[in-house]
Amino acid sequence: MAAGILVFGESDQGKIRKATLEALSQARVLAPTLSGPVTAILLGPGSAAAAAQAAGADRAMSCEAPALANYSGEPYLAAVLAAVSEVKPAGIFFSGSTVGKDLAPRVATKLGVACVSDCTGLAVADGVLEATRPVYAGKAIATVRSKSTPFVATLRPNVFPVTAAPPPSKVDALAFDPPAPKTTVKAVHRAATARAELTQAQVIVSGGRGMKGPEHYKLLEELADEVGAAVGASRAAVDAGWRPHADQVGQTGKTVSPTLYIACGISGAIQHLAGMSSSKIIVAINKDPQAPIFQIANYGIVGDLFEIVPALRDEIRRRRNG
Amino acid sequence: MKIVVCIKRVPDTATRIRIAPDGKSIDPSGVEYVVSPYDEIAVEKAIQLKEQLGAGEVIVVSLGPAEASKELRTCLAMGADRAILLKYAGSSFDLDPLSVAEALADAIRPIQPDLVLTGWKAADDDHAQVGQALAVLLDMPCLTFVAKLDVAGRTATVHREVEGAVEEVEASLPIVVTAQRGLAEPRYASLKGIMAAKKKSIEEKEIATRPSRLELRKLAPPPARPPGRIVGQGKDAVPALVDALMNEAKVL
Ligand SMILES: Cc1cc2nc3c(=O)[nH]c(=O)nc-3n(C[C@H](O)[C@H](O)[C@H](O)COP(=O)(O)OP(=O)(O)OC[C@H]3O[C@@H](n4cnc5c(N)ncnc54)[C@H](O)[C@@H]3O)c2cc1C
Ligand SMILES: Nc1ncnc2c1ncn2[C@@H]1O[C@H](COP(=O)(O)O)[C@@H](O)[C@H]1O
Numbered sequence: 001m002a003a004g005i006l007v008f009g010e011s012d013q014g015k016i017r018k019a020t021l022e023a024l025s026q027a028r029v030l031a032p033t034l035s036g037p038v039t040a041i042l043l044g045p046g047s048a049a050a051a052a053q054a055a056g057a058d059r060a061m062s063c064e065a066p067a068l069a070n071y072s073g074e075p076y077l078a079a080v081l082a083a084v085s086e087v088k089p090a091g092i093f094f095s096g097s098t099v100g101k102d103l104a105p106r107v108a109t110k111l112g113v114a115c116v117s118d119c120t121g122l123a124v125a126d127g128v129l130e131a132t133r134p135v136y137a138g139k140a141i142a143t144v145r146s147k148s149t150p151f152v153a154t155l156r157p158n159v160f161p162v163t164a165a166p167p168p169s170k171v172d173a174l175a176f177d178p179p180a181p182k183t184t185v186k187a188v189h190r191a192a193t194a195r196a197e198l199t200q201a202q203v204i205v206s207g208g209r210g211m212k213g214p215e216h217y218k219l220l221e222e223l224a225d226e227v228g229a230a231v232g233a234s235r236a237a238v239d240a241g242w243r244p245h246a247d248q249v250g251q252t253g254k255t256v257s258p259t260l261y262i263a264c265g266i267s268g269a270i271q272h273l274a275g276m277s278s279s280k281i282i283v284a285i286n287k288d289p290q291a292p293i294f295q296i297a298n299y300g301i302v303g304d305l306f307e308i309v310p311a312l313r314d315e316i317r318r319r320r321n322g
Numbered sequence: 323m324k325i326v327v328c329i330k331r332v333p334d335t336a337t338r339i340r341i342a343p344d345g346k347s348i349d350p351s352g353v354e355y356v357v358s359p360y361d362e363i364a365v366e367k368a369i370q371l372k373e374q375l376g377a378g379e380v381i382v383v384s385l386g387p388a389e390a391s392k393e394l395r396t397c398l399a400m401g402a403d404r405a406i407l408l409k410y411a412g413s414s415f416d417l418d419p420l421s422v423a424e425a426l427a428d429a430i431r432p433i434q435p436d437l438v439l440t441g442w443k444a445a446d447d448d449h450a451q452v453g454q455a456l457a458v459l460l461d462m463p464c465l466t467f468v469a470k471l472d473v474a475g476r477t478a479t480v481h482r483e484v485e486g487a488v489e490e491v492e493a494s495l496p497i498v499v500t501a502q503r504g505l506a507e508p509r510y511a512s513l514k515g516i517m518a519a520k521k522k523s524i525e526e527k528e529i530a531t532r533p534s535r536l537e538l539r540k541l542a543p544p545p546a547r548p549p550g551r552i553v554g555q556g557k558d559a560v561p562a563l564v565d566a567l568m569n570e571a572k573v574l
Pocket of ligand 1: 264
């Protein structure tokens with residue numbers, strides 16, 4: 001009988017990722033009604049140490065095989081399938097990271113079951129898992145159940161709260177021989193900034209066409225560094241070549257749900273809102289009081305961002321320093 | 323080189339989505355349909371690769387209603403050579419992404435493509451799954467979230483966008499690639515392209531509908547955001563904003 005939940009965990013430089021702790025916390029809430037334990041699996045060299053940090057898991061598994069050092073579809077898929085056949089879970093949770101999004105559908109396909117992506121709510125109803133997930137880039141919310149078991153899901157980052165829980169009582173090695181990867185990672189080019197990555201950031205400062213040119217993003221970066229934020233952009237700013245594609249927020253960019261999103265010189269086109277309207281608190285700074293962004297903002301200031309943004313940076317600095 | 327591109331007909335991204343009275347579908351009135359944005363990027367990339375190599379064939383495949391021949395025609399006008407429409411009259415929500423991938427895989431297998439391109443996610447159901455599922459079913463390596471793709475001989479080199487980094491990955495053809503923004507800028511079809519598209523063929527196939535592995539229980543509008551307020555004008559309003567963020571919203 002399928003029971004309990006298997007959580008695919010990820011770590012970064014030996015430290016378990018927050019998104020994994022979110023998935024574990026949610027699994028902890030649901031597992032008792034699925035009459036089974038929470039099992040975490042972490043892969044790659046150093047994964048045993050990371051697995052020991054899997055708070056909320058009853059048991060953790062790891063595989064230190066060097067072939068798992070970089071993410072690659074085939075060996076990771078095989079590892080998860082090996083864990084699945086050992087644990088026989090009713091649910092398999094991934095975080096909605098690039099690895100999770102890549103891997104979860106492969107696992108579901110191999111198991112011949114459905115995968116539910118980008119869940120923002122998970123519950124057990126009538127004895128089965130039920131998820132809510134945004135569709136049409138957040139313009140509607142779908143409630144879905146899977147007719148097949150296990151229920152494979154990816155969880156949107158920054159949505160599920162992390163609750164304190166004890167670490168797993170044991171970490172076992174997953175006995176398994178990874179197949180050769182079919183793709184080769186040649187290089188990893190890390191962003192040259194210490195700033196948080198957009199989809200993981202708690203705070204985002206974002207600039208649009210109102211920034212008037214690439215040189216002015218320095219204003220946003222200074223504000224961002226004051227509050228530990230990532231810097232995003234509207235498509236207009238990206239299309240103008242002011243910011244890289246990877247910084248674009250919106251329907252054809254990143255979907256973000258930070259606790260605070262500060263939109264500067266962004267009008268609030270429907271495609272932009274689609275990517276950020278699930279942010280907890282939205283601040284709009286725009287000189288046009290009619291700009292649609294004000295309709296979804298919790299707080300707005302009407303005026304010139306070139307005055308307001310530096311003043312905001314200084315005011316926050318002043319209060320923090322005493 | 324044979325390149326297959328999977329394209330989906332979806333509501334234009336500017337569409338305001340209204341839920342139909344059944345609570346399980348969207349109200350179709352006034353909805354304009356387009357090629358899903360990432361798919362359009364994938365089509366453009368395929369055409370560019372063909373142009374670079376000076377040889378090859380670009381085949382666009384779509385699973386959808388008869389009306390999706392309009393979106394396929396758009397791709398033919400951009401420069402794709404031929405199109406296949408897998409006719410499915412039901413709602414997109416009555417299919418799970420794996421059944422879509424299965425139907426697409428069945429149609430793609432006999433073509434024996436060197437490269438299969440999909441969008442990384444479709445702009446309606448936002449699954450972000452069909453490319454990966456297709457790769458497993460076709461037993462090809464899959465490279466997701468690709469913002470750059472070069473092909474030299476039988477080797478493809480891609481840039482994948484991952485958190486805070488770009489991964490440079492190499493693989494041997496045939497492969498499945500899911501397109502991220504940055505991969506290519508879709509062209510507008512030229513008048514010549516539009517005329518030429520009229521002569522290109524769209525092969526129609528009926529597909530058997532299988533029961534979905536997913537059950538849509540409900541479709542609802544997103545939760546309304548609490549009403550906001552303008553804290554003031556210009557930089558004089560900054561202290562009030564910081565107060566609100568620190569003491570009321572407690573996010574700073
Ligand atoms: C298929 C498709 C997909 C799309 N996907 C996306 C997407 O993912 N993300 C996205 O963002 N857009 C997307 N768009 C584009 C979207 O429709 C808008 O064109 C875009 O979001 C506008 O960007 P903006 O708000 O920066 O520019 P504008 O709409 O030009 O707004 C600039 C704003 O800056 C304000 N401003 C100007 N100067 C100042 C100043 N000194 N101080 C304060 N305020 C000032 C103005 O009042 C104005 O409101 C997409 C469009 C299409 C067709
Ligand atoms: N019905 C369909 N017909 C053709 N291609 C599709 C279809 N559904 C999904 N795809 C392809 O798979 C990609 C990812 O879709 P999805 O997994 O639904 O988000 C899309 O961008 C398309 O390239």
